[in-house]
Amino acid sequence: MKPTDSELEILHVLWTSGPSTVRQVHESLSLSRDIGYTTALKLMQIMYEKGLLTREETNRSHTYAAAVTEEDTQRGLVDRFVETAFRGSASKLVMQVLGQHRASQQELDEIKKLLNQLNSGNEPN
Amino acid sequence: MKPTDSELEILHVLWTSGPSTVRQVHESLSLSRDIGYTTALKLMQIMYEKGLLTREETNRSHTYAAAVTEEDTQRGLVDRFVETAFRGSASKLVMQVLGQHRASQQELDEIKKLLNQLNSGNEPN
DNA sequence: TTGCAACTACGAATTCTTTCGTATATGTTT
DNA sequence: AAACATATACGAAAGAATTCGTAGTTGCAA
Numbered sequence: 001m002k003p004t005d006s007e008l009e010i011l012h013v014l015w016t017s018g019p020s021t022v023r024q025v026h027e028s029l030s031l032s033r034d035i036g037y038t039t040a041l042k043l044m045q046i047m048y049e050k051g052l053l054t055r056e057e058t059n060r061s062h063t064y065a066a067a068v069t070e071e072d073t074q075r076g077l078v079d080r081f082v083e084t085a086f087r088g089s090a091s092k093l094v095m096q097v098l099g100q101h102r103a104s105q106q107e108l109d110e111i112k113k114l115l116n117q118l119n120s121g122n123e124p125n
Numbered sequence: 126m127k128p129t130d131s132e133l134e135i136l137h138v139l140w141t142s143g144p145s146t147v148r149q150v151h152e153s154l155s156l157s158r159d160i161g162y163t164t165a166l167k168l169m170q171i172m173y174e175k176g177l178l179t180r181e182e183t184n185r186s187h188t189y190a191a192a193v194t195e196e197d198t199q200r201g202l203v204d205r206f207v208e209t210a211f212r213g214s215a216s217k218l219v220m221q222v223l224g225q226h227r228a229s230q231q232e233l234d235e236i237k238k239l240l241n242q243l244n245s246g247n248e249p250n
Numbered sequence: 251t252t253g254c255a256a257c258t259a260c261g262a263a264t265t266c267t268t269t270c271g272t273a274t275a276t277g278t279t280t
Numbered sequence: 281a282a283a284c285a286t287a288t289a290c291g292a293a294a295g296a297a298t299t300c301g302t303a304g305t306t307g308c309a310a
Binding site: 022061 | 288
Binding site: 004006035036037038039043046059060 | 267268269270272276
């Protein structure tokens, strides 16, 4: 259920580029790190067996696609992360992230808007 | 550098309870899951070798303490997590967390306050 | 002082992830 | 058709994490 880091890399390519062949995924991965073609192949085969990917088998080559959505996957990862790293305290995680990473004004505004929605019924800040 | 999940469990006990013997840590871990005494011992020995724990050796038993702070550790974990799970987008992570976990009014207020600080110089929301 | 209880050290099995080499099949080009 | 490029499948090695059994030491109690 929980994708490993390598698996996440592959999922990201597929989420971003849509259904792809091993070659395409491998080329994409190669941009950011050293990885052999058969390594990528093997990873994708295993992910297929695990149900993380679907694939369409043409004669010549297979076309793989993500079997899980980015949203669902991130939700699961966040749950796990809040639990293991912050002992369940989501707000501590949020504080930590906000304190430590630059966000654009627009992003901050979006977060504020969301907060206000979660907040509806209380006097504005 | 990156503690595993098991190592985080142990660090949490030490952060919470302060310096402890293997027995004390083991008892604490036993509350939440099945784990043998020598398993806890081995984990702590390895963490000591890795530099994650310090220890004081009395004749009879050793007293272990966390060699890293909770803050520093969480900072590192967050960095890694933002990178692997959210491709570097901290604000997406924040949105996801806020949307998916209940936070108390007080926590929401704290987050707002922090946002306003990050924001100083702009018209209030 | 003899023996029991509690402790450490260590080796080893298991499982998971990542990696790649090699064998083999299949199109394509000359 | 022969040779070449490109696919897949598969086995296996290497490294990390987790688990626990066993051996051996040490303090304490009867």
